[in-house]
Amino acid sequence: MDKLQGKVAVITGGSSxxxxxxxxxxxxxxxxxxITGRRQKELDEAVRAIGGNVTGIRGDVANLDDLDRLYESVSSTARRIDIVFANAGIAEFATLDNITEAHFDKLFSTNVKGVLFTVQKALPLLNNGASIILTGSVASAKGTHAFWVYGATKAAIRNFVRGWTVELKDRGIRSNVLSPGPIDTPIIDQQPxxxxxxxxxxxxxxRMGQVDEVAKAALFLASDDSSFVTGIELFVDGGRAQI
Structure with a gap:
C-alpha cells in the first residue's frame, strides 16, 4: 500500500x-x-478519523485569503505539493423560474472561482510532475431538471483541465477531472x-455510488498508475453519463 509513498497532497473539502x-x-x-473544511468541528473530527499524517486547515475556497492561509501553512512545514485535489463544492437545485442571483453567485463562487484559485495559488509549491484533480460531476454532461446551474459550474472546470493540460505540459503537471454520479454523501442528504x-x-x-469507489478513482489519478493520463474526465457514475 505505497502508491503515494512520500507524496504530499492538498484536498479541499476534506472533512466529509x-x-x-x-x-x-x-x-x-x-x-x-x-485537508480543508469550512466548519472547525467537522474538520477536527475528520483529522481524528484519518489518524495521522494529516493537517486540517479551516477555510472556504471561495475566500482567497483562506486559500493564502492554506498554502502558507503548507509552506511553513517546508513541504512541496505533489497532488492537488480541488474537491470542495456545493450543490443546490433551482428551476429556471426560481433562479436568483444569490443562487448563481454562490455556486459559481465556490465551484468555479474556488477551484481556479485553489490551483493557481498552489502553483509555486507544486512539484514538476504533480497531479491536479478536480471534482466534476455527471451533471456537466447530462441535462437534469433544476440542477443545470450546478451542472454549468462543473462544465466550466472541465474546460479548465483542457487548458491546463497544454499550459502546464512543460512542467509535466497532469490535470484531470473526476466526475461522480450520485454518491452517498452529506450533499445528497440535503437534496429533495x-x-x-x-x-x-x-x-x-x-444504485447510488459510495465515497470509497470515488476515492479509489482519485487514487488512480493521483498516482503514477495514471502517468500517461491527462486532460480527461473520468466518470464514476454507474454508467449514467454514458447512455
Missing amino acids: GIGLAAAKLFVAEGAYVF PDAIARILSTIPMG
Missing part, C-alpha cells in the same frame, strides 16, 4: 464525503495530506428526495 474518503486512502497509501429518486432511476447500475 468524497474528500474525507480520499484523504484516508491517500494517507493509507503513504501520503501526507492537508423526489429529485434524487429521478436521478437514481437513470443509473444503469441501479
Whole structure:
C-alpha cells in the first residue's frame, strides 16, 4: 500500500464525503495530506478519523485569503505539493423560474472561482510532475431538471483541465477531472428526495455510488498508475453519463 509513498497532497473539502474518503486512502497509501473544511468541528473530527499524517486547515475556497492561509501553512512545514485535489463544492437545485442571483453567485463562487484559485495559488509549491484533480460531476454532461446551474459550474472546470493540460505540459503537471454520479454523501442528504429518486432511476447500475469507489478513482489519478493520463474526465457514475 505505497502508491503515494512520500507524496504530499492538498484536498479541499476534506472533512466529509468524497474528500474525507480520499484523504484516508491517500494517507493509507503513504501520503501526507492537508485537508480543508469550512466548519472547525467537522474538520477536527475528520483529522481524528484519518489518524495521522494529516493537517486540517479551516477555510472556504471561495475566500482567497483562506486559500493564502492554506498554502502558507503548507509552506511553513517546508513541504512541496505533489497532488492537488480541488474537491470542495456545493450543490443546490433551482428551476429556471426560481433562479436568483444569490443562487448563481454562490455556486459559481465556490465551484468555479474556488477551484481556479485553489490551483493557481498552489502553483509555486507544486512539484514538476504533480497531479491536479478536480471534482466534476455527471451533471456537466447530462441535462437534469433544476440542477443545470450546478451542472454549468462543473462544465466550466472541465474546460479548465483542457487548458491546463497544454499550459502546464512543460512542467509535466497532469490535470484531470473526476466526475461522480450520485454518491452517498452529506450533499445528497440535503437534496429533495423526489429529485434524487429521478436521478437514481437513470443509473444503469441501479444504485447510488459510495465515497470509497470515488476515492479509489482519485487514487488512480493521483498516482503514477495514471502517468500517461491527462486532460480527461473520468466518470464514476454507474454508467449514467454514458447512455
